[in-house]
Amino acid sequence: MTGGAPDALPTVSINGDTVALRYMEPGDADAVLAFARSVPKHDLMFLPTDITTVEGVNGWVDDVLLGLASVILATQAGEIIGFGAVARHEAIWMRHIANLHVVVGESRRGRGLGHRLASEGLTLAQGLGVRRVTTQMTLDQIAAMRTFRALAFVPVAVLHDQVSDTNGETYDLLLMHRDIAPGETT
Numbered sequence: 350m351t352g353g354a355p356d357a358l359p360t361v362s363i364n365g366d367t368v369a370l371r372y373m374e375p376g377d378a379d380a381v382l383a384f385a386r387s388v389p390k391h392d393l394m395f396l397p398t399d400i401t402t403v404e405g406v407n408g409w410v411d412d413v414l415l416g417l418a419s420v421i422l423a424t425q426a427g428e429i430i431g432f433g434a435v436a437r438h439e440a441i442w443m444r445h446i447a448n449l450h451v452v453v454g455e456s457r458r459g460r461g462l463g464h465r466l467a468s469e470g471l472t473l474a475q476g477l478g479v480r481r482v483t484t485q486m487t488l489d490q491i492a493a494m495r496t497f498r499a500l501a502f503v504p505v506a507v508l509h510d511q512v513s514d515t516n517g518e519t520y521d522l523l524l525m526h527r528d529i530a531p532g533e534t535t
C-alpha cells in the first residue's frame with residue numbers, strides 16, 4: 350500500500366456480521382461504481398469526484414495509484430457495503446491536513462460500520478503523517494455527526510447554504526475536525 354498505510358486490514362465483526370476491510374485496487378472500479386450508484390446521491394455530495402460516473406471512478410482510481418487518496422472498502426460476500434476515503438490536501442500550505450469521507454450502504458447503517466471505517470481512516474491518515482483530519486456533512490446527517498463526535502471530532506463551522514445538490518436544493522454544511530498527535534493511537 351502506498352502513502353505509509355499498513356499492508357493489511359482486518360476482517361471484523363460488525364454487529365454479528367463478518368465484514369472484510371481492504372484497500373481499493375484498480376480492479377475494484379466497476380464494484381465501486383455499482384456501490385456508488387446504489388446509495389443516495391446526498392451521501393456522495395462531499396466527495397471531490399463524482400464516483401457515480403465511469404470517469405469519476407477512473408479519476409478516483411488514478412488518485413489512489415498516484416498516492417493522492419487511499420480508500421478502505423468494507424465488503425461482505427464480495428460485495429462493497431461501505432468505504433472510508435482519506436485524501437491529503439495537495440496545496441503545500443495544507444499538506445498537514447487530510448479529508449475523511451465515510452459512506453455506508455443504507456441497509457448496513459446503524460450497526461457500527463461507519464464508526465469502524467472512520468476509525469480505520471484516522472489510522473490511515475496518521476500513517477500519512479497528517480496532523481489534522483477534517484470531515485464535512487449536512488446538518489441532516491445526524492448519525493454521521495454522532496459517529497465523528499464519538500471519535501473526538503469537533504464542530505468547526507456551519508456554512509449556510511454552502512452545498513447544492515443536483516436539483517439545486519441547498520444545505521447547510523457542517524465542518525468538523527480532529528487533530529492527531531504523532532504516535533497517537535486512534
